[in-house]
Amino acid sequence: MTATPAYQFFVSSGIPQPADERMRSHAIKAALRMRKQGFGDAEGGLAGRSSASSNLTLRSHAQLKGRFRAVPSPTPKAAPAQFLNSSKKGLVGVDVQSRWQDSTNITQSLDGYQQLSTTRHRESIQNSIEKAKLDPFDSLPVENNWRVNLLLKHFLTGFSLNLTTVDPQRSWFSYALTDPLIMHTTLALSGAERLSSSMVVDHNLREEVVRQKLEAISIIKSHLDGQTLVQSIIAGVATLANVACFEGAFSEADLHMKAVRQVIDAGGGVEMIQDNFLISRAVIWTDLQTASALGRAPYFPLLHAHSQTQLPLDLLGNVPRIKLDAVEQVVGDADTVEVFAFLRQAIWARDTNKSPHVIRILMNTADWKISECLLGGVSKNPRTSLEVALLLGAQVFLYAVLRKVPPAGKLLQTLLARLELHLKSFAPNLESSVEIHAWLWLLFVGFVVESSNPQVRSNKFALQLEVFCRSTAILDRGFMVQTLKDFLWAEAHHGTASGGDDTILVAVSPSNRIQGLEAGIVQAEVC
Template sequence: MPVYEFVTFGDNNSSNATKAARSHAIRTALQRRNAPAQPSGDNDASASRPRPPQPASRGRFRVTAPSAAASRTRTLDPDAEETDIIKLAPTSKTQAKPQKTKARGKGKGKARSSEIPASNAETKGRPGGLEAMAMSPMSRLKDGRLDPFETLAIPSNSASDILLQFFLRGFNLNMSALDTQGPWLPYAMQNPVLLRATVALAAGFWSSSLPTLDVKLRHEGYLQKGETLRLIRKRLTPGPGTDSDHSTAIGATLQSNGSGDDMFVLAAVATLANGEAFTGELASAHVHLRGLYDLVQARGGVDSILHDYILCRCISWVDVEVATGLGRVPLFPLFHTIDQVILPSKVITDAAVPPALVHLEPDDADPLEERQDMAAARVIFMLLRQAICAHASSIPVTVASIRVIMTTADVRMLEFLFPDSDTSSHGKAQSPSRLAGNSPVTALVLAAHVFLYVVLRHVPTTSQLLRILCGRLRNFLQQGPRVLPAAYVVDAWTGNAAFLVWIAFAGVVGSGWSRQNADNAEWFRSLFYSAVLRAGDEGVISSAYDDDALEALLETFLWTDTECGTALESLRRASPDP
């Protein structure tokens, strides 16, 4: 008769156990784990025996229903190990283990899946039961989705979700990337009409920045735009005497003034105008903007919306954007003026530190009109320099203040370039007297307009708006739409080489210096090289091949190290002269 020896383990005191005892204990534990469960009943004496607690070191996850044969034949194949990891299923203390029956037939240690019963509580409502769920990979809940629980005000799909994610991460129009609070999307999420218009705007901006954008995302933008128009048409009731040639917004009043969503309807119309202007549909953008103006007047005038800062900011941007594309003054007055902005003294000092704007000093010998024009241009350039310095300052300056500075400069440029424009005639300038002349100051302001939109407002160079601005500057330099070589323009600007160097450089940046065969890009490059040579001959810079002197000249006008520095380096590498 064998001699039995009682061994106590589990309390970190196994030093008294012999090697044979430890081997016997481990072997017994493995046999009990792999043994099939015995059916239990009320009269089963073993059911009343307390089960020893499971060791806490076993972990929270176990391999579901492993067979003894599978345990013995497990290999070290990496693919097999990965499969076993996928088959892990969580267990809990209250979860009943599925019972297993003994295998029938000749095979030992094998059981058919149809002969393994499962608990009704575990398999009810789950196709395939618990085993099928454990055998299949457990994917994360809507991995990568912005709205996994579909809480947005509009139905979500993969395309709209991607567009909203782009709006959050890649939409930096009008310095939105600097706004850490990101107030627009939370504002738009409150209303389905405005949220749909925002998705359409994101699609338009992305397609302008990336002409090869996926057609599914473009199609989603068109769908959201159409649904926005339908909802706005439903929300508005046409008033008496509505012009049939205008959009549904013109001559309409809100069905219930003062209702909770009328502000969102105004914001949605402004967003539609923004998208139309971005894609070059300026006539449609003007229709939306004119209808928005009528809606605001029907609601009680501009004073009735001043309390909504986000709406006012949106309207101001869209108004100057459409006015810039059409060549006229804005429809709306400035909601926030420059006298409401308080800049740190360091920003003001850095913007005016010599030799800033040294070439824009008026000459007493010049006629009075030219001196007035030069003074107006100097104010515009100083505002833009303050916006640049505020952006780069170590002293925090609010994004709202920078926006007000840029919008003020934008409006002053439009008033300078199109003083006689009539906003009632579809936004077209009636007598653009300044563009018909040949004043160097006008060319400077046109170039500053390009600089504002491409460098500060981050409008893509592939957009129709930048093409319009660069084309307007080129036509003014050529004195018409005729194509003239850059050498003719340089000869006509004798004595103003410093102006022409910076004007040509702004044209290069705005027309897309990094893209081959871009619109107007080759012409502005040729003009820049010719102007630099003329500046060296006239003594404006020490030498046409002195890179430091050239950069110092450009910095006296408008300059940023990121965009301008990269563009200048590209021009240096592509220079035809050594």
């Protein structure tokens, strides 16, 4: 009866590797044992097997020595010769040697492929880092290219709309990283905002914006065809409306917002998005933006309003009482005065580094209040022309200073043109000092916003401000600055925060030309 062969197990990691000393020793012993059994059976008896195997071992010692040694790099030409020599020395030698050579070749092939793949991957990452690629590991949920990298960089570093760049949480971008639809619309929004503030039309950038919009619309269509409604569709369509506003396509933006309203109404009303802060914020902001551009009422109620949110105690109690004497003397409407109060609170919250969430609440509340007052939905008595002008001026101030809408964009130019058209419809009462002060503030707001637009060559508000100052004999810079502060901030606390009187430098030169040494509304701070 043949003895049961002895087996020895080796733990492997699954990766082909050369045999170690133990494996080679076991293979040699197994080969000798098999040869011993074969020759012993032929001669019959244990003695014969023992004697024959001993003689065979001595004769084949030189042949077996080094046969199972790992060859570092066998050449292709050496393999056939080794195969022929092994075939002459027995079947066992052929089997073990051929298997070892196959294993070695496979190991070298796998190692070579892995090294090549790793090298290429490292070179790709290195090239991406050297080229300032923001996503060298391709972690975006959308296809990446150099134009996407440009839009991504602008959104993270230069997109200042609604305090986006100063928000440390970056909650919207984190949300976009998890959803391809939101990422497509976010990239399109970044490109549209950049194009609206650029002097030169970048056709490559515009093409990329169109491509991102098409990708987003394709995803929305696939969801609707499958009759699957997810909240990201609401946020995506609202962001497309935001893109349309920056492109000046306000009717297209309104069409998107009507679709958002239908989807929300079909889902049970605004309660379906009220608890999702990111989606509700996107919907409300775009609704207010579109309503301001078209001069209509917002479609949605104001979620997370001033009265519905717990604001910081120092903002509500410890803020110095805001003096609105100048505004209260001009207007008799409490809602108009409240608009200016919200704007002043938003400025104070921004200058004292309050949370962007708090500032957005104040901005949205003021924005909503302005639209409501302009449409006459609050006051029982019709508003005067000066009250309407102050509301329009406050709206321009809100979008230019706080929301930081690009001054060359269609949205801010539409609001500024609306203010200019309304000022042409009535004349100031030069016998009323408070009305003179109101007109001075309105013309100055229009002047600094229009001057900050690099695409405007002739400043109409500058000419009107020059004529107005000459006709009213307002030539003292200190008096002008104090008048402007009385309309938007009267406390000395904010005078220090805004940089004092030197932040607004307006003078009448001998040639009777108004010179704005601080042309931008952001630097002037009109407060």
